[in-house]
Amino acid sequence: MVAFLLVYSANVEVTQNSQGVQIPQSIAQEQPKRSVVVMITKDHLFVQGELVVSIAEIRDSKTAEIERLRAVLNRPMLASDDPATAPAEEDPTMREITVLADKSLPYEVVKRVMSTCTHEGYGRISLAVLEKETTPT
DSSP, X not given: OHHHHHHHTTTOOOOOOOXXXXXXXXXXXXXXXXXXXXXXXXXXXXXXXXXXXXXHHXXXXXXXXXXXXXXXXXXXXXXXXXXXXXXGGSOGGGOEEEEEEOTTSOHHHHHHHHHHHHHTTXXXXXXXXXXXXXXXX
């Protein structure tokens, strides 16, 4: 059993529990880098596994950005995983965030989340997808 886990865990990309989110598929070959993870289920929005706001609240809000998401993204602990790199010295265009969004969500919700992330200095936003299986030719 240990040998099996050692052999098959080498190339596994660890993401937060995405239960309740059906991620779309992709044929892209490049693997995502480590970044802040925003997960949007059918009912809630999470940052690094912490519940931030419900989707109903996002839909009901009249503002272009999500205030509660902005507050969480501004926390110092999210600015950098490397304590040697101070947030003030960090290049904002290099800050990365990965969005795991349920494929059934309205585009407007995902757009507002991504807009809020951009406004808060995350210059590189990745939308998480599952690699689509291709048939050999």
